[in-house]
Amino acid sequence: MPLETPARIVKQLARRGYNAEREAVTLLADEPDSDAALERALETLPDDALKLTTDHVRESIETEGRDGDGSEIPDGDRSTRDGHRPVDENPPTSTGDDDGSPADAGSGSPPETKGSGEGVAAATPTATAAADGAAEPISRNTDPSKRSITVENDMTGQSTGTGEYGDFVKVFRDRYEKLSKQLRGRVNHRPTDALESMGGGSDAAIVGMVSDVRSTASGHWLVELEDTNGTFPCLIMKDRKWADQVQELLFDEVIAVEGTLADDAGILFVDSMHFPDVPRTFKPSTADRHVQAALISDVHVGSQEFMEDAWHRFADWLHTEEAARIEYLLIAGDMVEGVGVYPDQDEELDVVDIFDQYRAFSEYLKEVPGDIEIRMIPGNHDAVRLAEPQPAFDEELRDIMTAHDAQVHSNPAMVTVEGVTILMYHGVSLDEVIAELPDDKASYDEPHKAMYQLLKKRHVAPQYGGHTRLAPEDRDYLVIEDVPDVFHTGHVHKLGWGKYHNVLALNSGCWQSQTDFQKSVNIDPDSGYAPILDLDTLDMTVRKFS
Structure with missing residues (x-):
């Protein structure tokens, strides 16, 4: 059958x-x-x-x-x-193997694949219930009373920013205060205005926001740090073993440096540099029972390149024995293709009305088993403001998407599922991180490494004034105050995962094949993948449906 x-x-x-x-x-x-x-x-x-x-x-x-x-x-x-x-x-069976060899024709279950992750071993294949290898549909006897899900950092309905100068001052002060707390326990911080009154040759340390980075004629690095009292120049000699970390710096991130003041106390010669970072001793939390979550993003319903057949295979598989433990579906943005997102997008649309796109998306959600809890955040293609943090959809769109009573939260949001904290962020800032940092530190082929940088900086979009639009609010919702157990992003349409100081970083690919626009900017998407996370062990399996 x-x-x-x-x-x-x-x-x-x-x-x-x-x-x-x-x-x-x-x-x-x-x-x-x-x-x-x-x-x-x-x-x-x-x-x-x-x-x-x-x-x-x-x-x-x-x-x-x-x-x-x-x-x-x-x-x-x-x-x-x-x-x-x-x-x-x-239907044809796709294996996901690099060599393109065909799968066993008798297997009805989607294959597992390793992708580009490092530090996370793919789980061993799960046997199907049917003797002939075809997974049978089941009655999902889940117990909702065992579920637990909470959301923090959701700014929906909390927006107060007007775009005035004072709003920007407030949000950057909040960023500085939150991240400086992560660093003050490591260095004996002194305010910038107090350093000028210290004697030359004194040991000193600064916690500041990066306001400028430039190289000197001799190849050294001059980094200007700013705190709430002023700015101070810091010189990093090129012969320091860690000097290459300067290339990882982004404007507006918060760091700490230690060193020695020059004779005139007008500059600090840096001996060490510290990032807020994830503690190396961090131990993630896990669920108390064997339960799973599917983590996907970038569905792009409404695009001519939306992979409808792959989605149907995914939804059908969720009804089988192999997927019986999946009780949560977390979608990290771009549910629809949107309208007017990039030049000549209308030529690549299958559904030209934004509301019709969401109606179609809601119909596809109905294919998912009704007992699966669905949580979503918006992305840059969705019908919300582009500036981050992005609030959830307005009432009109929420009324359209009634399937499963799916809950939509702001981008980013911290979603705790049965004790496992998952930071969901769509990932627009990844473009900027990949553009600014060396290829070995961040690239589209290994998007999880760019995510490592955001974890290291404890901020999902540290640089202001670039391609990532930021909205000033009463506080900085983009700071990673508490270390998540899992960091889930999308946006770049590439599959990659790995562990950074025991935090699982995952970029979950997309459900859209290559568009003409993507061809023009040399993006080859990883499409039709569904990462499946065991919440009790944080082991992950990636299923391919395309």
């Missing part, structure tokens, strides 16, 4: 608000025209029934092929009546 047939039946029943006995689903799937059999069973189901029973299906099958007066129905009229999508009963 092909995997798609019973999974599709379960999905259609859930969409119409019915449960079903497992044997009933099997009987329908075994019919030559399973869609017509399902329609006949539902048409004859009592109005007050909530479950499709095996006995009722048997009874409807016995009369199938005849209309109300007992006459034969022509074969050509036995088509589906609800307008659902046609499904290829024998």
Whole structure:
């Protein structure tokens, strides 16, 4: 029995608000025209029934092929009546192997793949329940009472910024205060104005925000740091073993330096440099039971390149035994393609109205098992302001996306799922980090390494005035105050993951094949992947559906 047939039946029943006995689903799937059999069973189901029973299906099958007066129905009229999508009963199987070798044709489960991650071992393949290797649809007997999910740092409805100068001063002061607390325990910090009154040759330390970085004629580095009292120049000699870390600096990030004041106390010769960073002793939290979450991003419904078939395979697989432990779906932005996001985008749209895009996305969400908890944040293609932090959707869009009562939070947001803290950030600043830093520190081919830099700086978008738009609020929502157990981003359409000081950093790829615009900027996306996270161990498996 092909995997798609019973999974599709379960999905259609859930969409119409019915449960079903497992044997009933099997009987329908075994019919030559399973869609017509399902329609006949539902048409004859009592109005007050909530479950499709095996006995009722048997009874409807016995009369199938005849209309109300007992006459034969022509074969050509036995088509589906609800307008659902046609499904290829024998779809091609993609392995995700680098050499492109075909998968075992008998396997109905999506394969696992390693991607570009480092420090995270791919889990061993999960055996399917069916003896012939095809994963069967199941009744998901989950217990919602065991679930626990909380959200922090959601600024939706809290926006106070007006764009005035005072708002910017307030948000940068808040950033400095929060990050300087992470550093003051490591150095004996003195305010910049106090350094000028110290004697030449004194040992000194500064915690400051990077306001300028430039090289001298001799190849040394001059870094200007700013605190709430003023600025102070710091000289980093090129022969220092750690001097290459200067190339990792971004404007407006907060660091600490230690060193010796010049004879006139007008400059600090730096002996060491410190970032807020994740403590090397950090130990992540885990769930108390074996439960999983699917982490995806960049669905881009409305684009001509949206991978509809891959999404259907993913949604169908969620109804199988292998996916029975998945109780959460976390989407890191760009649910739809949007309108007017880049030049000539209208030529690549399949759905040209933004509200229709969200209506279509909501329909695709309905294919996901109804007992899966869905949490989402917006991205730069979504219908919210571009400046970060981005609030969640307004009421009009929320009313459109009613499937599963999916909850939308701001970008970024800290989502704690059964004790595991997941920092969800769409990832627009990754473009800037990759552009500014050396290739070995940040690249599109290994997006998780760019994420390491954000963890090191304890800020998801440290540089102001570049490509990443930042909105001044009453506080800086982009600071990573508490270390997350998992850092989940999207945006760059590349798959990569690894561990940084025991924090799992994941960029989850996308569900959109290469667009003409992406070709013009040399972006080759990793499409149709679904990373699956074991919340009790933080081990991860990546499934490929394209």
